[in-house]
Amino acid sequence: MIGWRGNIPRSSKGKYSARIAWLIRAPRCIILQSHTAGRPQQKANCMSRDLIAHNRPVYDDLHPRVYGTAAGLVGWFVLSAWILFDRQSEVELSLMFVTVLLFVAVLLPWLLSQIWRRYDHRHDPHARPIPFGEWRRGEFAVWGSTINSSHATIDMLLPLAAVAFGLTAIGIVFLICASLAP
Structure with a gap:
């Protein structure tokens, strides 16, 4: 009722x-x-009377730490692939292709962001670098709406972390099984 x-x-x-x-x-x-x-x-x-959180800044770009964390997770993936799955010339070529593909996947967006930053005249750059804690408490612009910046960070980094840590776990299990095999 x-x-x-x-x-x-x-x-x-x-x-x-x-x-x-x-x-x-x-x-x-x-x-x-x-x-x-x-x-x-x-x-x-x-229910709260405030349907919209007021006085929260809206950012249209991710914080540099988020990009650094994403690049670190891609690096973790490549290192775990080379360390845990390298079998001396059996899979070396495949690992090289994966490494080059992921290197290009990180390098191209970074280069495009540098070009965009140099020639972007839509708005004035921030007077000071935005601290990560302040950025995290703000809102992130997504298409015609906004979401919490910490939710945007999680949405971006969770798949990368799942792949990097999952590959590491699979590699550790692979090494344990290989060492126990006769």
Whole structure:
């Protein structure tokens, strides 16, 4: 059963405009009633009056630390592939192709960002470098909307981290199985 918390004051029961004013000022809490183990329980879920977080800066580019972390995770992937899967000329050519592919995948966006930074005249550059903590508490512009900057960071780095650490785990299991084989 769902209901609104609180009662309309008696002084405003006959006045339509006073009822609307009271509803606007009333805390928006939904009372949820459930019956577990034969006993009714009530729980109130209150909504915030602020639907939009105010005074949070909106950034349209990722922080340089995020790019550095992404490059570090790609480097981790390449190193773990070479260290854990190199079998002296059996897979060396394949590892070389993977290394070149990932090197180009990191190098091209970095070069494009350097060119963009040099010739971007849309807005003035920041007067000072933005600290990572301040950037993390802000918003990140995505198409026509914004998301929390820390969520944007997680969305970008989580697949890279999963691949890098997953390959490392698979390589460790591979080495353990290879050492135990007769």
